[in-house]
Amino acid sequence: MPLTTQILNRLFNVTLPKNSTPKIVIIGAGFGGLFAAKGLRRTDAEVTIIDQQNHHLFQPLLYQVATAGLSPSDIAWPIRNILKKHHNTKVLLDTVTGINTQDSEVLLGDKTVPYDYLIIATGAKHTYFGNNNWEKHAPGLKSIDDATNIRRQILMAFEQAEMCDDENERKRFLTFTVVGAGPTGVELAGTIAELARRTVAEDFRHIDSRSARVLLLEGGPRVLPSFPEKLSRYAKYALNDLGVEVLLEHSVTDCNERGVVVAGEEIPSATILWAAGVQASAAGRWLDCKTDKAGRVIVSPDLSLKEHMNIFVIGDTALVTDSAGVPVPGIAPAAKQQGRYVAKLISNRITGDVDSKAFRYKDYGNLATIGRKSAVIDMPGLRMKGFLAWIIWVLVHIYFLIGVRAPLAVATKWAWQYLTFGRGARLITGKK
């Protein structure tokens, strides 16, 4: 055992197995987990990455699957395939049920996976602020299955409206409500409006899909609250232009099979999509450690736990603050940076370098798109809106996709859609 490892062990009560390759376990193959695995490729360690799904998902484009613009396989790739050249890395398709920090084991039902270092990157899920019964009426968008289910629901609403003889029912089917005006809510509402106004406009004989009502409900005073106020104002204007009704300072008080209740008034709506609240995954419970209100684990400046210096929590599961004390946003680039940072830190420790610089978030800015022709960009030194911003948005996403898989097919598809207003993946599949 190297001297430094011995010192480490004494200092932090970390027990590494003697004379064996260190075992690194990563839970979650989102941006954080995947880039941690990528960073550990050349490390002399046994790396195991565990995920409930067989695929890594390019989540920033998931709304495109939900609105029938892209196919699942355009934005998701088998984790095994991405990591197939990583000969030190094993991929496990399984569900973590807990962590035994005493014996340094990850629990998968009755199986266990021992670790010397543990990286937890299990992300976040949507929350209904205590109203979990709303979920079945107002699904959220986190996985491929969520997206294909929402796609089916949106397309079926048009079909049901077409078949419906009752005027009020027809209106209910043609009312689409998106709750929450963060980037996902804005993207969903904008794309649904385009779908109704343009893409399916010629497809029906009884209804005029252009008459569909698309509502975007936001409890706060503006859309895209994480952007500068000027860009929020522009986004609201651009949404209106697409035919989206934006209702600010309208909090939802109920979701049921008829529709949504806002400020005491029931709005009949067959499709309600939830893009309002986010709650960190169960990691805090597994570790029995301190979390913030949103369930995010409070970590040290090097993203480890105070009590267990060999356990790291990254991405949406962790509360990380930047040098100014502001929480790092829950976006893909932040998770990637944290994954890379932790991989480097663990590699250093394994080779005996125990000094660790604190994680520093590099802010490359924030983007959101509003339909097919405008976007807002808030980067250090660059604020933009409109069509040129949309072009940059597209280029940035293609650039980031390159990190995972050749994007030629996806780029072709986008271009084709842009030219024809057709949405290629308009399939109603699966059971209702």
Next chain:
Amino acid sequence: MPLTTQILNRLFNVTLPKNSTPKIVIIGAGFGGLFAAKGLRRTDAEVTIIDQQNHHLFQPLLYQVATAGLSPSDIAWPIRNILKKHHNTKVLLDTVTGINTQDSEVLLGDKTVPYDYLIIATGAKHTYFGNNNWEKHAPGLKSIDDATNIRRQILMAFEQAEMCDDENERKRFLTFTVVGAGPTGVELAGTIAELARRTVAEDFRHIDSRSARVLLLEGGPRVLPSFPEKLSRYAKYALNDLGVEVLLEHSVTDCNERGVVVAGEEIPSATILWAAGVQASAAGRWLDCKTDKAGRVIVSPDLSLKEHMNIFVIGDTALVTDSAGVPVPGIAPAAKQQGRYVAKLISNRITGDVDSKAFRYKDYGNLATIGRKSAVIDMPGLRMKGFLAWIIWVLVHIYFLIGVRAPLAVATKWAWQYLTFGRGARLITGKK
């Protein structure tokens, strides 16, 4: 009412509503139904096409979705979208429950759709020869949902083998059995063998996916029985070359959760795919008319029913014989020709031309592919096998796809796969 219509009415007891546009109802939007609708585009009639799915499916490539080569949206397109320029045509997404020939109405649960002319093109489904309990162990391949379920099952078998500690269980997970050596069975077995031998070969750490056993069971004496014997022999040789074990004259006597029983011997196999028997849809029962053993409706030379000259049955649902008395095969080109023929015949009748020439099947031949590098072609005047046949197979399919949608994206995807041996749609989605 034109004189001819009156004569028609008297002659055949067909009641057309007075002074109104004739109503044509098409059940099923497969190749037969879709090409009937296309043929009726300029006919002065109200056309309604009813399907249980919102999409037309290019079934000849469905095995590619089941084996993770293509995405559902590469081979399926919304019926509404294909027919959006047909201003005389309405698309109904609904399930037919029966036909009231007395009142000339199609029944959709408690709704009815009246018709003056009816075209039934409801296709076929797989049959288990009375052993319907085999279905849950040995799914067949007819719909997009079938294909994504089979895809999940195949990919999960590798995952389960990777996680499995028991030698026998691991073997069971790595045994893939295809029942029936018609074109679909041959295509499935060949592609699964390639998936195991090449595509996922580098993905796993505990198992060697190349050791997977792919079995093709056929009750008859040769593979591809509808092809000339010489091509059957070649196909068997080519399958062996890909690593498929072909067992001829091996009839399945049981399928259960452990595996398949053949000639008294149980072969443990976690994945069993059914490509053996085909049974026509329920149309014969709806119409209460004469069918053959496979449930196909026996039609007149003009594809109508003897008892109801305004009802036509086409495609896999009908037993049609060519001039030599040989049944027309249940393949896409035959269904398309019948759809076009019936559309023309009905158009003629509406404009007063009651003469109808009998349907004549034009045989363009038969193709089947065996993996990525060989195919067999049996065309009038041309028999081919091997790589060049495969190139022709690809070109023919791209040509036929053009009839429905621009195939550029699909062609790109194929080329990419061919060069890289990657299969792009390797996603495990949906519930188990």
